Each structure stands twice: as structure tokens, then as C-alpha cells.
Amino acid sequence: MTIQECYDMLGGSYEEVLGRLYSQALVEKFVGKFLADQSFQRLDATLAEGNFEEAFRAGHTLKGVADNLSFTKLKDSSSAITEALRAQNHDQALQLLPQVRQDYERTVGAIRAYQG
Amino acid sequence: MEQKKLEHRHKILVADDSEMNRFMLRNMLEESYEIIEAEDGLQAVAVLNKMGPEISLVLLDIVMPNMDGFGVLAAMNKYHWIEDVPVIMISAENTKVYIERAYDLGVTDYISRPFDIMVVRRRVINTIMLYAKQKRLVGMVADQIYEREKGNNLMVAILSHIVEFRNGESGLHVLHIHVITEMLLKHLAHKTDKYPLSQAEINLISTASALHDIGKIGVPEAVLNKPGRFTDEEFAIMKSHSKMGADMLADLPIKDEPLVKYAYDICRWHHERYDGRGYPDGLAGEDIPISAQVVALADVYDALTSERCYKKAFSHEKALEMIANGECGAFQPLLLECLMEISDSLREELAVRSVAMDDYQAMENVAAEMLQSKDLSSTDRTLRMLEHERMKYQFFASMSQEIQFEFSLIPPMLTISEWGAQRLGLDENIVDPYGNARVLELTGSERLEHLSRIVRQTTPEKPDSEYECQITINGEPRWHRIIFRSMWTSERPIQYIGVIGKVLDIHEERSRLMELEHQATHDGLTGLLNHRAAKEVISARLGQDSSQEFALVMLDLDYFKQANDQRGHQFGDGVLQHTAQRLCQSIRRNDVAARVGGDEFLVLLECNGDPESVVDRIFQTVRGEYEGFPISLSMGVAETQSGGRSYEQLLHRADQALYAVKRNGRGHYRFYDNSMEEMLSVLSPIDNAGEESQ
Numbered sequence: 001m002t003i004q005e006c007y008d009m010l011g012g013s014y015e016e017v018l019g020r021l022y023s024q025a026l027v028e029k030f031v032g033k034f035l036a037d038q039s040f041q042r043l044d045a046t047l048a049e050g051n052f053e054e055a056f057r058a059g060h061t062l063k064g065v066a067d068n069l070s071f072t073k074l075k076d077s078s079s080a081i082t083e084a085l086r087a088q089n090h091d092q093a094l095q096l097l098p099q100v101r102q103d104y105e106r107t108v109g110a111i112r113a114y115q116g
Numbered sequence: 117m118e119q120k121k122l123e124h125r126h127k128i129l130v131a132d133d134s135e136m137n138r139f140m141l142r143n144m145l146e147e148s149y150e151i152i153e154a155e156d157g158l159q160a161v162a163v164l165n166k167m168g169p170e171i172s173l174v175l176l177d178i179v180m181p182n183m184d185g186f187g188v189l190a191a192m193n194k195y196h197w198i199e200d201v202p203v204i205m206i207s208a209e210n211t212k213v214y215i216e217r218a219y220d221l222g223v224t225d226y227i228s229r230p231f232d233i234m235v236v237r238r239r240v241i242n243t244i245m246l247y248a249k250q251k252r253l254v255g256m257v258a259d260q261i262y263e264r265e266k267g268n269n270l271m272v273a274i275l276s277h278i279v280e281f282r283n284g285e286s287g288l289h290v291l292h293i294h295v296i297t298e299m300l301l302k303h304l305a306h307k308t309d310k311y312p313l314s315q316a317e318i319n320l321i322s323t324a325s326a327l328h329d330i331g332k333i334g335v336p337e338a339v340l341n342k343p344g345r346f347t348d349e350e351f352a353i354m355k356s357h358s359k360m361g362a363d364m365l366a367d368l369p370i371k372d373e374p375l376v377k378y379a380y381d382i383c384r385w386h387h388e389r390y391d392g393r394g395y396p397d398g399l400a401g402e403d404i405p406i407s408a409q410v411v412a413l414a415d416v417y418d419a420l421t422s423e424r425c426y427k428k429a430f431s432h433e434k435a436l437e438m439i440a441n442g443e444c445g446a447f448q449p450l451l452l453e454c455l456m457e458i459s460d461s462l463r464e465e466l467a468v469r470s471v472a473m474d475d476y477q478a479m480e481n482v483a484a485e486m487l488q489s490k491d492l493s494s495t496d497r498t499l500r501m502l503e504h505e506r507m508k509y510q511f512f513a514s515m516s517q518e519i520q521f522e523f524s525l526i527p528p529m530l531t532i533s534e535w536g537a538q539r540l541g542l543d544e545n546i547v548d549p550y551g552n553a554r555v556l557e558l559t560g561s562e563r564l565e566h567l568s569r570i571v572r573q574t575t576p577e578k579p580d581s582e583y584e585c586q587i588t589i590n591g592e593p594r595w596h597r598i599i600f601r602s603m604w605t606s607e608r609p610i611q612y613i614g615v616i617g618k619v620l621d622i623h624e625e626r627s628r629l630m631e632l633e634h635q636a637t638h639d640g641l642t643g644l645l646n647h648r649a650a651k652e653v654i655s656a657r658l659g660q661d662s663s664q665e666f667a668l669v670m671l672d673l674d675y676f677k678q679a680n681d682q683r684g685h686q687f688g689d690g691v692l693q694h695t696a697q698r699l700c701q702s703i704r705r706n707d708v709a710a711r712v713g714g715d716e717f718l719v720l721l722e723c724n725g726d727p728e729s730v731v732d733r734i735f736q737t738v739r740g741e742y743e744g745f746p747i748s749l750s751m752g753v754a755e756t757q758s759g760g761r762s763y764e765q766l767l768h769r770a771d772q773a774l775y776a777v778k779r780n781g782r783g784h785y786r787f788y789d790n791s792m793e794e795m796l797s798v799l800s801p802i803d804n805a806g807e808e809s810q
Contacts, residue, residue: 020232030140036138060179061134062209068140068230 001030006114010107011073020070029113030069037065040104043081047097055093056085062100066107074103125150126172126244130158132186132206133180144233145240157183161191166532169200172244176209178214178222189221195524198222202243206231240658289418290326295465296414298322303454304410310450311406321407324378328411329359333636337646341427358387359396386412391446401448407602413451420646432463519619523549525612531556536619539589544559557586562726567598574602576610586621594623639711641689642696647718650710654720655763656707658756667727667755669719669734670770671699674748674782676715683745695744695749702737704730718767727755728787735785750777751785759789 005026007014018026042058053059059082066075084093130141131154142151151173157180164171174192178185185207192198202224208215210228225239225245256560290491301321305313313321332340336356339350346354361383365376372520385399385408392400392414404412417529420435430438436459439442440452455462515703520535523529530549537544542554549555550564559567570583581604586593604610639648645653658666675697680688692715699709699717708720719734721727731753740747752774754766 017230020230022233026143029143030136033136033139037134039134039136054181057179057181060208061137064229065136068137068188070230090499102332111435 001054010110017070077103124560132177155178157188160188174203175206202247293325293414293416297325300410325411327379331357356757382411389445390448458628522616524614576604595626598621645710648710665723667721668766668770670752671717672750672776673715698738702734748783750782
């Protein structure tokens, strides 16, 4: 599997990220590091506890990371949940969580498949 | 890669709660910069507090736990860090109000997400370059102030005071040497690049010049202040002062300080001559450090143009002529040229310079140096060296026993450097230190109040001051010097906002100096005050309370010469020590005893009524015998009641009364009366051969 195929599989744009980082090696390094990022787990856990303030920060971080890596689908869904939390629209945020989870798991799956 | 490591790398603080983001920025920048990470706002503030302007740039996220990016910016404004450390915002937040608020709080630039590696690197380098120039100027000034502050220390003040005290020279000698040395060095640096001398080095050498004669503390007073020609033996003793001074400095615990190193060279070699005919080592030519060469020339010039106990003052012109003719030994021709070229300004300068003008001069020097360097890019190498020096200073400060602190008034908070907090057994951050029990335990509330009084006396124009007190370290009270600068708002109304400073442990230094001062004011054999100190102490007591009456007793051992002649000098010394001991036993706490001649002693008695009973007790206690040697004494007494109150008047009358006793067969005492007015003097020099001379 190529890095391009990995990006296709997780719903992101490899052209876009390479245009910003200029090096395939750097993209691969950052993508690999994403597996250790805990912002989705924090989002999930804090929402379950009803700690919406912390959930906002976690969503915000996840959105920023996804944006930087051009994980387009994950960026879109995490951005939506962050905006819902910013507006203190808690019910809507809870409804948006499954989509974020799906995009996150798809992203992690694609990266693991790429790494072999 | 090895080359990269040796270069000075700018430090960038990355404050972002996402490890992923920090990881990305680190990877983009770490090839050219040193990256420091902070996981939230509080950590970022702590790093800034600790490293200050060492940080070249902050990359700041806005949405963070504990303290957000706006909180960090607020703190940076409050402590004025934002003036020295630029901030680039890196938030994923791109709402317009957020960005505007960040600019209002002083951020320099904004990098939006997603990151473009070229944009990140370009913005970072632009921002750092812009601020670096400004910061280097600040660095140059700090360097200068650092050297000055170290130069103006207690050691120089006390040591040079001691030497003058014993030499009977006015304080002007030390000041003159300072001025002449500084002028010669400046002219030399201007005239030739044979010696690379920076302004800071010139300041240090000039300050160190004050110590050139400290070795004289080891020269006996009889030799030091002898009016006539020296015998060969006396000259040999006199000559030993240069090496002795150097040895004293080599023993100091702070001997590695640049100031002390210069002082060592100067002490040891300021009597060497360019042709190798000086002492103590007979160095010639450039083997003599330039600092010592310059001070040697300054010393000769000032000695010629000043009055000394063995000579009159020569005129400026005559002195220059004598030096040029080689009458005071050989100097480097280049230095002689310098002296001749600054001749006119030297004479004027010496006439007008006073101690108070000294600091003003130093400021002018800094200003001149900065003007010279206005094209900073062309002197980049020099500036890098300065930066390097500053790094070295910071490193050594962290290695040395130094406690650095900052106190802010609102909120009342004391921040102490990591090493300092550990040394003092305090937390690094203390809210309301005046109410903190641990802080009070260290100094006591009285000293803390004294310190805050001194702080309140500073002004925005004169913000620097210092305070010496004992601080309890691990249960042991130790002397410390607190050097500080008060901080003020830059806008009107100007208000006091806090203090920065450091605490130096000066315990060893101070104990040693106190010991030296004791040596300078006391007779080495008997431990009593020496003649000069006795005069000071007695004069002060006489002037203190005009209603208190005193009696001055002059005491002389009869036939003391026989003790020396028959049983040797060591036995003679024993007699003197025994006498001093008995004398101390017979006087009261407020009385003053001194040894003022070979076998002559002086006692000042407080009189509350007739002093005869005390005088008699002294007489009876001291007389008797010492190891088979009969001790007989003669005493002359003068009272303030019966005449003038000055030390000289009293001494003169006691001296005459003593002479009257000696003429009438010795072995008794008498009070001064008018019949003794025409009597001669008994007082002999202190050299254990007293009764032979005069």
C-alpha cells in the first residue's frame, strides 16, 4: 500500500499535505505519530462524563491535528462537533459523536494497514 | 552536524496542549533551533519566568487547559516579557475576534492551520531576526553593568582603605591611579591594536589598580613610613610587598574572578621594568602583563607628583621629564608616548575628577561603545562573542553560589531561582513573602524591614542599591550581600512595581577582610590597638560627649632595653606581652589601651571623679616582675579637666608629665601641671630598639 492509497482510504488529501510539507518522509512520520494522539479518546471520555468544556478542547485539538495532516473527513466531523460544543449545543454534539468515531477509526485503520 | 552544535542556536518555546502539534513543529524547526515544549499556559509562563529573554520566540496555541494562550499573553504583558520575546500565534482558531484580541495583546504574527512548512520557517526566522538586533543592544548594556557592579565590590573598597590607612596616604592616590590607568589604557587601545582591550576589560583593570599596594599590609609600619633612606635590609622588606599582595589574592576564595586575576598581575608585577631591572621576578618586555605595565607607570607618575613622607611633590612637567629621562626605570616606549600624548588632558582630569563622577564616566563609556557599534551587522562577530559571554555568565551563575530573585508588588510574589530556592530551603514561588514564616526565619523581620526601607529609597533614576546582612543557611548565620534594582512602570505616573536582584554569599570574603582590618588596626605583638588606630579611636571618644571627662595615661617601661640586651629579643617580646596583659586586667570596659611605641603604651580613662585611684591601680598591677626580670614603669597623666580636649593636646601633656617622671628617677607616676610646660618628648618609634633612638 502506498501513502497515497492510505490517504484515499481514510478520506484525506495527500496532494494537499505534500504541498505544505514538501517531503513524503515528513508526511509519513507525522501520520505515524497520529496513532499516539489521544484527543479522540479524550473527546469520547469527557463527553461521556458530561464535561463539555474539556470536550470542547479535545475536539478543538483533534480538528487542528486532522487539519494539519489533511485528514479531510475527520477534520470535517471534528470541526462540526467542536462548533456544536462551542455553541453549548450539547445534544447536537452527542449526536455528532458517532460520525467522529467512525472517521477516527477509519483513519486509524488505514494508517495501520499502511504500516503493515 | 558537529558544526551546527557549536553554533549558538536560538531557543523557541512551543506552547500547545497537543503533543501531535508540538511534534510537528519540532520536526519542522529543530534543525535550526533549540525547541522547548510547554503543554499548557502555566508551563509556558514558568519557562518564560525562568529563561526570560533567553527565549527568542514563542509559538503559542490559544485553546489550552489550565491557562489559555490569552492568559500567557496577559502574563507576558504584565511582566514586560512581551517587549523582549516575540510571540507567533499558531491556533487552529481562526475566528476574527480571537485573532484581533491576540494582536491587541502584542503578538507579532499569526500562522494559520494547516501548517505550511515554508510559511512556518519564514515567519519564525523573520520574527527572530527583527527582535535579535534589539536584544543584542540590551545585552551589551547588561554586560557593562555586570562588570561595573562586580568591580564596585566591598573587597576593593576595604582592601584599598586598609592600605591607605597604614600608608598614611590620602585616598587620592588610589583614585589617581585609577584615573591615570584608565586614561592610559583608553589611549593605548585607540592608538594601536597591539593589545585587544575592550571597554569592559579597561574598566576591570582600572578598578583592579586600586589594589596594587595591598601587599604593604605585610610591611612593618616602621619601614613603611620611614622618612629617611632605607637600609638594604629595609628595602628588601619593602620590596616584598608586591609578591605578598599577589599571594594574598591567590589565597582568596574568589581568585578566579577576572577582577582578582587582573589584580594579581598588577600586585605582583607593578614594580617590574621594561628592561628587566625591576622586581620581584625581573620580568622584561612583554612578559610583563600590560595591566601591570600601565599601573607601574601610573604609580610612578602619581608618586612623583604627590608629597610623601620622604619627599616633596614635583610639578607635572618635572615628573614627565624625569620619567622620560628614565630616572624611574625603563618603560615601554609605546606607553611613554601615550603618557606624553595625554599629558594635558591628564593634568586637567586629575584636577577635576572626583569619586562621584566615576559612575557617570562609565555610562559615557557604554554610550560611546554603543555608538561605535551602530552598524550591528558589520560587528556581528563581536556581538556573538558578547552573547557567548552572556551565556557563559549564565552558566557560571548557575554553578556559583548565587541566589537570584524577583519580587513583584502586585500581587506580592517572590520568585527565586532554582538553585537559590534550594539553598535557602524555600519554594521557588512565594506569595506574600512578608507574611511567610520561612522567609522571616531566614532574616528576621527587622532585617526584612530594613531591606524594604532601602528599596523605598531608590528612585527610577537611581534604581540600584545593595544591603548586607546575615541570612540563616542550614541553621548557620552567614553574611550575604543583596544587590538589587527596583523596577518602575514605563508610563506616567511612574510607579514602583517590584525588585530584581541577587544574593551573594560573602561570608568567607567578609570574615577574611574583617581579620585583615583587625590586623591593620592592631599591634601584632600585643593585640592592643596600634598608634594610628588609637589616635582615631581616642579622638572619636573625645569628640563624642563633651560633658564626659577623660584622663590620658602614657606609660613607659623603665630599663626595657636591658631585657632585650640581656635575655634576647624574644624575651623582650614576652615582657611586652605580659605588660599588655596586666594593663588590660587593670582597666575598665570603656577604657582604651594601645601600644604606641617600642615600650610605650597609651591608656584613655573615663573619669567620673578623681582618676587617681584607677591610675594607681594600673601602676600597681603592671609593676612587679616577669620571669625574674623586674618590671618598673613610669607614667605621665593628662586630664581633660585641666586643659584642651584634643588628642594632640592631651598626648603632648601626658608626654611632658612622663618626661618629668623620667627626669626624676623613673619608677613612679605624675599628673601634668603647668611646671612641665617646657619638657621634651619621650615617644620613640615602634621597632623594639626604642630607647636607642631619640
